[in-house]
Every structure is written in structure tokens, then in C-alpha cells.
Amino acid sequence: MASNPVQFIQQVRSEVGKVHWPSRREVVLTTVMVFVMAALTATFFFLVDKIIQLGLAAVLGI
Template sequence: MAKTNPLQFVQQVRGEVAKVVWPTRREVVLTTIMVFIMAALTATFFSLVDLGIRTGLAAVLTAF
């Protein structure tokens, strides 16, 4: 494995970072909002599933 000196390493890192396409502020805000909406929908879904299972289990256990 070839060794690079620290100066070459820093130059290579800067070159790679320059190639990165950073998201715009609008993209970050929209993506963040979408994540919060999906998290809320997922939480609601699993809460309803839990409520349904709990209610069904309670009905089965009280019937016997």
C-alpha cells in the first residue's frame, strides 16, 4: 500500500470535498418536513395497530 505524505493527503481531501454537490437550503427544509410528516404518520399507524391488538386481545381474554 502506497503511503502519502500529509500535504498530499490534505490536497486530495480538498479535491474530493470540492466535488461534493451540497443540497440547497430549500431542499434541506423540504426533506426535513417530509421526514417529520413520515415519522408522524408512522407513529400514528403503529399506535392504531397497537390499540387494535390490545382491544382484540382484551376481548379474547375476557371472553374466556
């Protein structure tokens, strides 16, 4: 299914016109949500790591 470059560009422009581009507010909100979730995940794994560290220290008597 080979097409010439002009048809390709026309098809690309047609498809780009169908894309729903997010608003600035949507981008900011989702970016903030990603940073919040990353911070919560990092905190969770930090706490789990500390609990495991304390448990091992208690078992091994270090």
C-alpha cells in the same frame, strides 16, 4: 499506499469540491418530509397497537 499529509489535504480538498451540497430549500423540504413520515409511522403503529389491545381484551375477557 502511504501519502504525506500535504498530499492527503490536497486530495481531501479535491474531493470536497466534487460534492453536491444541497440548497437550504432542499434541506428544509427533506427535513419536513422526515418529520411527516415519522408522525405517520407513529400514528400507524399506535393504531395497530390499539387494535391488538382491543382484540386481546376481547379474547381474554378483560
